Amino acid sequence: MSAAKHSQAMHFQARAGEKVRNPVLQRALQKAKPLFVGKRAKGVAALADDGLDFELLRTTCEGIRNRTLADLDVWLDIFEERAKATGAEVLWARDGEEVSRLVVDIAHRHGVTKAAKSKSMLSEEAHLNEALAAAGIRPVETDLGEYIVQLAGETPSHIIAPAVHKTIEEVEALFAKEHGRPIETRTSADIPDMTREAREVLRQHFLTAEMGISGANFLIAETGTAALVTNEGNGRMVTTLPKVHVVVTGIEKIVPTLEDFATLMRLLPRSATGQSISNYVSLLTGTKREGDHDGPEKTVFILVDNGRANLLGSAYQDMLRCIRCGACMNHCPVYFSLGGHAYGWVYPGPMGSVLTPLYTGIENALDLPHASTGCNQCGSVCPVRIPLPTLMHRLREEQVERGLRPWSERLALQAWAWIAGKPLLYRWFARRAARYLNWLADGEGRIRILGLAPEWTAGRDLPVAGRQTFHELYAARKRA
Amino acid sequence: MSAKDEILGRVRRGVGKDDFAGRRAAAVASLIDTGRGPQPVMAGNLAERFRLKAESLSSTVTAVVRREDAPAAVAAYLAANGLGLQAVVTPDVGRLDWAAGGLQVEPRSALDADKVGISGSFCAIAETGTLMLLSGPETPATVSLLPETHVALVNVSRIVATMEDAFALLRAERGSLPRAVNFISGPSRTGDIEQTIVLGAHGPCRVHLILIG
Numbered sequence: 001m002s003a004a005k006h007s008q009a010m011h012f013q014a015r016a017g018e019k020v021r022n023p024v025l026q027r028a029l030q031k032a033k034p035l036f037v038g039k040r041a042k043g044v045a046a047l048a049d050d051g052l053d054f055e056l057l058r059t060t061c062e063g064i065r066n067r068t069l070a071d072l073d074v075w076l077d078i079f080e081e082r083a084k085a086t087g088a089e090v091l092w093a094r095d096g097e098e099v100s101r102l103v104v105d106i107a108h109r110h111g112v113t114k115a116a117k118s119k120s121m122l123s124e125e126a127h128l129n130e131a132l133a134a135a136g137i138r139p140v141e142t143d144l145g146e147y148i149v150q151l152a153g154e155t156p157s158h159i160i161a162p163a164v165h166k167t168i169e170e171v172e173a174l175f176a177k178e179h180g181r182p183i184e185t186r187t188s189a190d191i192p193d194m195t196r197e198a199r200e201v202l203r204q205h206f207l208t209a210e211m212g213i214s215g216a217n218f219l220i221a222e223t224g225t226a227a228l229v230t231n232e233g234n235g236r237m238v239t240t241l242p243k244v245h246v247v248v249t250g251i252e253k254i255v256p257t258l259e260d261f262a263t264l265m266r267l268l269p270r271s272a273t274g275q276s277i278s279n280y281v282s283l284l285t286g287t288k289r290e291g292d293h294d295g296p297e298k299t300v301f302i303l304v305d306n307g308r309a310n311l312l313g314s315a316y317q318d319m320l321r322c323i324r325c326g327a328c329m330n331h332c333p334v335y336f337s338l339g340g341h342a343y344g345w346v347y348p349g350p351m352g353s354v355l356t357p358l359y360t361g362i363e364n365a366l367d368l369p370h371a372s373t374g375c376n377q378c379g380s381v382c383p384v385r386i387p388l389p390t391l392m393h394r395l396r397e398e399q400v401e402r403g404l405r406p407w408s409e410r411l412a413l414q415a416w417a418w419i420a421g422k423p424l425l426y427r428w429f430a431r432r433a434a435r436y437l438n439w440l441a442d443g444e445g446r447i448r449i450l451g452l453a454p455e456w457t458a459g460r461d462l463p464v465a466g467r468q469t470f471h472e473l474y475a476a477r478k479r480a
Numbered sequence: 481m482s483a484k485d486e487i488l489g490r491v492r493r494g495v496g497k498d499d500f501a502g503r504r505a506a507a508v509a510s511l512i513d514t515g516r517g518p519q520p521v522m523a524g525n526l527a528e529r530f531r532l533k534a535e536s537l538s539s540t541v542t543a544v545v546r547r548e549d550a551p552a553a554v555a556a557y558l559a560a561n562g563l564g565l566q567a568v569v570t571p572d573v574g575r576l577d578w579a580a581g582g583l584q585v586e587p588r589s590a591l592d593a594d595k596v597g598i599s600g601s602f603c604a605i606a607e608t609g610t611l612m613l614l615s616g617p618e619t620p621a622t623v624s625l626l627p628e629t630h631v632a633l634v635n636v637s638r639i640v641a642t643m644e645d646a647f648a649l650l651r652a653e654r655g656s657l658p659r660a661v662n663f664i665s666g667p668s669r670t671g672d673i674e675q676t677i678v679l680g681a682h683g684p685c686r687v688h689l690i691l692i693g
Contacts, residue, residue, distance in 0.1 A: 262517070317494075
């Protein structure tokens, strides 16, 4: 798979250790978590004020997504036909490299030297910015968080808050360098000024870019429309001012009707930021019309597969319901211990632990399905009820079935299976092990440092079971 | 094989159903009677609800009785906030007597230098305090986007309950979608530096609503 070559997911353990020990990152994450969780909880609770039942809405949204996926070939066909009827061009891309090739080609045909981008995670899958730069076209990220991340030469660490890992001092250093001014001491009271500074710089890019690139939160089949949800207004800028607008989006993003879209909008912003609605919701259909003063003269949809179609009809189809709200990572204890970069590819958190192995190859992301406490916080907040922990379990099972686990683990499990299949031997071992562990615990009921695996007991003690094994207790009771 | 054929082939295998033509006809038929999901139940009148929600999203609101009173209300708002008396207006509201209110307006699409943009609105949504604007020759989208201050005129009779109601109005009056339908809910905002909310990211820093009727 071409996506695998950019993935760092195989280095998860090493990166995770690094992130846990990074005090700056830890400070940024600890500050963000309660905000994300609190805002969503408030937003969801507010539904009841209008007599709306969150669980019923979830079921409805799950149903809309399932209905679309069940006949996705049909909905894609209807979308393409209707989008074309509005004057848009519709192209298809098998993978990220094809996305980049198509976008660069469109840029060359229209004499584009600069492309203003609204946030698109799919363009991260495609490494589109690198491809544009290599072709002599300057990509400018315009979402404030994406802009910060681009200046730092990094990738987003969160799908809706790309710079959540950055502190104000780091942002100030990046702005000072890019905007050609000395570094100043900044406190949170200066954040409006810093935002203003970025606004002024980026405004000039909006006005001069010949191409706007955006993703789409949804594609509406009924009308051949791209729906874009933003708070900053950069989505409106890049789809209104440049003469060419390219929408890069996954084939699974389709919903049938405007009404389905309205239903999903009751949960998407709430699940993401707790807002009842995002500041700007734009429905973009076709190109500049007769008599219009603004809008792109050329609109191109690039519908991308990059591993999605293979999930249809598979044990992982549920994942295609995902509407990219980010609630799963916002509620994940593992995500908030590590931040997004540890996950090594485009999507972090529970969403990434499922998508990365599926899109880049199960063998290329062995740790990610294990990067879970199994708490199911992600599954319980998902607005489209994706059973994320179940999907992670399935991926773990597949690792075992395909012999992808490390030899030590396989050997240990084989040894255990061999012993467990022989009752007398099993009892003998269990008795010895219970006595040995109790001897190690030295009457305290817990082991402070486990000799064979000291890392397990680095931050906690191992509680020890009783001296008697289950079989011994059972036999004793039967006698009594 | 083209990318399209290859991708659709994979999708079709994944979907695992035949009779494409039959399923497609059924899907198209299902678009005609568009069902709604769960709808909110909102107490009180829609205009009041709209106003409260809009204010909670950091918009400000003035109410006037007649459409002719709008220019004076806009002028008063601009003067009170020291925002000058020049504005770009969408041509659909350009025929109001802005000069009588002391404003100098130009009906056209907006430029970077414009400080104040005045627009009408197609309708407004009470559930979320949201404006619905359509792009068009008389309603250029830039007016509600580029200036730092956006003033929108909202007819109380055009306040509907939900986004679904707004779509119903659009279907009834226009039939098809314009190039851009913009739902606007207050000034633009960002929380990308340390999750601190700042108003005025890329779009307007201020949104003022004139409720008419």
